[in-house]
Amino acid sequence: MDGPAGGRWRGVPRRRTLAVLAAGAALCALAGAGVTAARTGPGGPAPGPAATAAADVGPPDRRAVEAVLANRERAVRDRDRTAFLATVAAAPAGYRRAQAVMFDNLLKLPLEGWRERFAAVASTAGGAATVQVELRYRLRGHDAAPLVRTRHLAFAPRGGRWVITGDGAGRGLADDAEIWDGGPITVVRGRSVLAAGDGPGLAEIARRLDAAVPAVDAVAGPLAEKGWERRAVALVPADPARAGALAGGGGEPAGIAALATVMPAVRGGGADRIVIAPDSFGRLNALGRDVVLTHELTHVATGGARDGRTPLWLIEGFADYTGYKGRRVGVRSAARELRAEVAAGRLPAALPGRAAFEDGADRLAQSYQEAWLACRMIAERYGEATLVRLYRAAGRSSEDAALRSVLGLGTAAFTAAWRDYLREELR
Structure with a gap:
């Protein structure tokens, strides 16, 4: 979503686990009579007199x-x-x-x-x-x-x-891309965070993430997975395209300042990483950097990058709620794209679905703003603890069942209340 710095950031629009090919059958021997060297290029040098028979x-x-x-x-x-x-x-x-x-x-x-x-x-x-x-x-x-x-x-x-x-x-x-594949890297170790890469601002990123750990734990601690342990790894490449590769994509993550992703591990789950996109992150001001890093750290704490069941509006809205909490930023400023639509009489008809957070979505910024304000409304009217309870319940049952059991409202009634809230906050 668009933040105080005027740059766009996103959380985890793609629940991507980086692919790992399964191990194949055992190699017995390679066929072929003559042995020569490999072809010129990344796969090897050209055949020549140095090749051994x-x-x-x-x-x-x-x-x-x-x-x-x-x-x-x-x-x-x-x-x-x-x-x-x-x-x-x-x-x-x-x-x-x-x-x-x-x-x-x-x-x-x-x-x-x-x-x-x-x-x-x-x-x-x-x-x-x-x-x-x-x-x-x-x-x-x-x-x-x-x-x-x-x-x-x-x-x-x-x-x-x-x-x-x-x-x-x-x-x-x-x-599979790794941070060590590019140029010489620097590694900065904070109290709880390790930042590694050849991109700019590693010490600042580690410092801001260290500062965000207690803020995230205060809100998302009850949702934290066993593997959270209040620690994180940030990958900071100098090349935006490498940031996309590290995040599991095929190219530069357009307009994204940072995102959380998962690298698969031997025993389930995998390891969360926060990938920084250097160009977009560099355009954020200090407040924007704090918000986006807190947002992504929330995904690390809750396992949001691997969560395929909780509604995406709740995953992203909760992360933005944590990111914005306690910061001096006006709702109308943080949700200015959505505000322009509401002012023109165009209220969203429904909570944003999964497709609304995909790359290239027409209303990507507005979808994040809608999700954030839905979670903000719940915290204001029912309390932050209730928002946490809803998050947990939504990961175990349907959206409608979770809303009814925690808020006493079905999806239709909740959506109507949310639309009224948008009208009140953004008019």
Whole structure:
């Protein structure tokens, strides 16, 4: 929704869990008589005299791939940069440099349990192979269980052994995005928050999120999942397109300052991350930044990014209610798009549905404003504790049943009262 700074922010319009490909059947051996290097590009260098004949090494079986991955795992654990880069071919030099930056980035994170496991052969070419790898890791103090990510590594023979020559990008195989994949990152650790990335303002973001933790806990604490523990991780990329990738999208998140997303974990649920879109976030003023970060932190506390049952107007409206609570911002200013419609005699006929919060929705800002004011009305007339009770009830039953059991109103009666409230507040 549009905030005090005039920039738009959104919470979790897409309940997206980042996809992880299932592990495939075991690799026995790669077919092919001659062994040459992979093609030029991200997947590997061009064939040349450096390529080793099949008689020297043969096609890599699963054990050969896993041996390389085990060396990488050990190097990360031992913080041994030389050993890590020994698993990577000298050419192409650009890929090797990128791997060096990645390793340096990993050392800056509170990383535990890094493990790359063979999953399947994604493609083969001339005796070389691109392998789908299942990566598992956790951030110490933040992730209850290891996260599970899909990556791709191209293997080719060099000097009598198999080494990594690239990723799968040259063959159209996309990795699950990670904050360490770009340029050198900075990591800022607050009291409760870890902010990591190559984008601007990490210390400020960590400070504002730290300040938001008690405010969110005061409102959303009764709804908090077991994994909340009043902590959060913020990913702050410099590139807006990378922000979209980190959030599970295919490109730059247009007009979004921040959003909460979920990365899948080994044992259910997954790990929440707050992704900052640098351009849009940078246009917010101080009040706007506080509101949007509190909004997203509310989603982390309540598990909103993985909630497919609670009505979306309640999820988003509750997050905005928490974000705005105690701040000096007028209703007419914060809901100016909706106010213009109400002033023109166009009251919404119904509470916003799930489609109203999707990318490209015609009335996206108004939908957030409608949801916020619905929750604000409940808190004003029935009390904040009742709003929390409604949120909990709506996640366990239908919207109408939850409204009746908590407020004593069905959906139709509640909608009529809400429409009257909009008219009163926005006239």
